[in-house]
Amino acid sequence: xxxxxxxxxxxxxxxxxxxxxxxxxxxxxxxxxxxxxxxxxxxxxxxxxxxxxxxxxxxxxxxxxxxxxxxxxxxxxxxxxxxxxxxxxxxxxxxxxxxxxxxxxxxxxxxxxxxxxxxxxxxxxxxxxxxxxxxxxxxxxxxxxxxxxxxxxxxxxxxxxxxxxxxxxxxxxxxxxxxxxxxxxxxxxxxxxxxxxxxxxxxxxxxxxxxxxxxxxxxxxxxxxxxxxxxxxxxxxxxxxxxxxxxxxxxxx
Amino acid sequence: xxxxxxxxxxxxxxxxxxxxxxxxxxxxxxxxxxxxxxxxxxxxxxxxxxxxxxxxxxxxxxxxxxxxxxxxxxxxxxxxxxxxxxxxxxxxxxxxxxxxxxxxxxxxxxxxxxxxxxxxxxxxxxxxxxxxxxxxxxxxxxxxxxxxxxxxxxxxxxxxxxxxxxxxxxxxxxxxxxxxxxxxxxxxxxxxxxxxxxxxxxxxxxxxxxxxxxxxxxxxxxxxxxxxxxxxxxxxxxxxxxxxxxxxxxxxxxxxxxxxxxxxxxxxxxxxxxxxxxxxxxxxxxxxxxxxx
Numbered sequence: 001x002x003x004x005x006x007x008x009x010x011x012x013x014x015x016x017x018x019x020x021x022x023x024x025x026x027x028x029x030x031x032x033x034x035x036x037x038x039x040x041x042x043x044x045x046x047x048x049x050x051x052x053x054x055x056x057x058x059x060x061x062x063x064x065x066x067x068x069x070x071x072x073x074x075x076x077x078x079x080x081x082x083x084x085x086x087x088x089x090x091x092x093x094x095x096x097x098x099x100x101x102x103x104x105x106x107x108x109x110x111x112x113x114x115x116x117x118x119x120x121x122x123x124x125x126x127x128x129x130x131x132x133x134x135x136x137x138x139x140x141x142x143x144x145x146x147x148x149x150x151x152x153x154x155x156x157x158x159x160x161x162x163x164x165x166x167x168x169x170x171x172x173x174x175x176x177x178x179x180x181x182x183x184x185x186x187x188x189x190x191x192x193x194x195x196x197x198x199x200x201x202x203x204x205x206x207x208x209x210x211x212x213x214x215x216x217x218x219x220x221x222x223x224x225x226x227x228x229x230x231x232x233x234x235x236x237x238x239x240x241x242x243x244x245x246x247x248x249x250x251x252x253x
Numbered sequence: 254x255x256x257x258x259x260x261x262x263x264x265x266x267x268x269x270x271x272x273x274x275x276x277x278x279x280x281x282x283x284x285x286x287x288x289x290x291x292x293x294x295x296x297x298x299x300x301x302x303x304x305x306x307x308x309x310x311x312x313x314x315x316x317x318x319x320x321x322x323x324x325x326x327x328x329x330x331x332x333x334x335x336x337x338x339x340x341x342x343x344x345x346x347x348x349x350x351x352x353x354x355x356x357x358x359x360x361x362x363x364x365x366x367x368x369x370x371x372x373x374x375x376x377x378x379x380x381x382x383x384x385x386x387x388x389x390x391x392x393x394x395x396x397x398x399x400x401x402x403x404x405x406x407x408x409x410x411x412x413x414x415x416x417x418x419x420x421x422x423x424x425x426x427x428x429x430x431x432x433x434x435x436x437x438x439x440x441x442x443x444x445x446x447x448x449x450x451x452x453x454x455x456x457x458x459x460x461x462x463x464x465x466x467x468x469x470x471x472x473x474x475x476x477x478x479x480x481x482x483x484x485x486x487x488x489x490x491x492x493x494x495x496x497x498x499x500x501x502x503x504x505x506x507x508x509x510x511x512x513x514x515x516x517x518x519x520x521x522x523x524x525x526x527x528x529x530x531x532x533x534x535x536x537x538x539x540x541x542x543x544x545x546x
Binding site for chain 2: 003
């Protein structure tokens with residue numbers, strides 16, 4: 001894990017930079033021309049790790065961009081693959097400290113300064129506006145910053161996505177990780193994701209995912225699932241899936 | 254209080270002590286800012302548990318303490334992490350400590366500590382006496398969580414001041430309140446942020462902390478907006494809340510400024526919004542500087 005801390009933009013600086021980027025894109029400028037690969041006004045947390053040098057920021061950008069070379073956006077499948085490869089690249093290249101990554105200012109810096117072209121490829125102008133929550137995050141409440149979500153999803157479900165070559169879509173991620181208290185049980189979510197990845201039953205996969213997670217969430221009332229071992233958790237997820245659809249494939253367990 | 258499909262322990266059969274957080278040679282009580290922590294510093298949460306063996310066995314219907322564990326979960330909502338440690342229930346009646354070690358760079362902002370008692374064996378069978386038999390069965394039905402603030406000014410209302418014009422906000426606005434919690438149990442301080450427009454002539458007054466007309470308006474509007482947001486966002490309001498959650502903070506505000514529980518306040522806003530907001534003006538000393546000074 002990296003102990004290099006990501007420079008942070010304050011809310012005011014992030015919003016001002018967002019306005020500039022949006023305006024530049026609206027006037028036809030190329031997003032890659034808007035890259036700022038130095039900290040500038042962004043300041044990393046003062047303690048607990050080291051600040052990145054300009055060469056480190058340059059390496060972060062070069063290596064993440066190389067990882068996304070030839071990865072397209074547009075279709076549902078392309079977008080899912082883009083998110084997965086991006087999350088993997090952030091994990092492997094930047095490798096944020098979870099403590100540092102909990103603060104939205106660092107993600108705003110990465111989105112608006114270091115990787116505006118990645119954001120623009122996935123979340124471009126629509127009716128002349130950029131989706132602020134994807135570019136900066138929500139600022140208060142649950143974050144929706146694209147880079148942060150891609151990284152977080154890779155952290156949680158990267159092994160499952162690789163094992164089944166299955167980049168989950170927005171809806172499936174939404175259902176798998178919606179209940180935060182359940183999502184903090186990483187082993188449980190991974191077993192559920194394996195079940196979803198191999199599902200071949202009669203329900204739509206999104207409906208199956210939602211029903212599966214509702215069933216598992218209901219069990220967290222009488223049971224503390226954290227104490228179950230892997231075999232027991234796997235069996236629990238399998239049994240819950242079978243209750244929803246007896247024809248679920250069973251390949252995931 | 255959760256209803257369980259099996260028998261649980263009498264409230265007095267298990268006593269958890271108040272947890273402490275030990276870091277860099279110092280210990281902190283819950284609610285106390287953990288000033289000697291930074292990302293690189295590991296820490297330990299310590300919580301004691303004491304068991305009244307006879308009372309526990311009688312109320313749960315279990316025949317032995319073997320296979321029963323006390324658990325302490327340390328959750329960090331913003332980093333999405335959870336650490337759980339367990340300890341076999343001490344049969345002696347003397348307190349025993351459960352220690353949860355958190356390594357460097359794992360958590361941020363705050364952690365919540367929640368104790369539980371769980372059946373950690375699976376040798377029993379379903380039975381008419383409703384004695385717990387499934388591994389993981391929770392054997393106490395009500396526990397509270399304890400919050401340890403690790404970063405920031407945990408007691409201050411999160412406020413940021415900057416130029417709205419440069420940020421693309423309406424340049425003539427004085428403030429904007431960001432408050433849009435996803436869940437009633439979200440951490441309150443992570444769900445709210447007050448933005449002040451430094452271009453506005455009143456901004457200095459708003460940021461001063463002095464009791465002025467402008468601040469009385471801001472105060473009333475912030476509380477009103479938060480109550481209306483909760484009323485519009487959550488179909489059901491529980492009666493118990495996690496410590497330092499949106500629900501707990503809003504319930505406190507509703508009780509203080511409307512004399513109602515949060516659930517009652519939401520009902521009142523639905524039934525007669527104008528009357529309820531009028532009562533809120535009265536209780537917040539709206540535009541009445543002498544009453545607030």
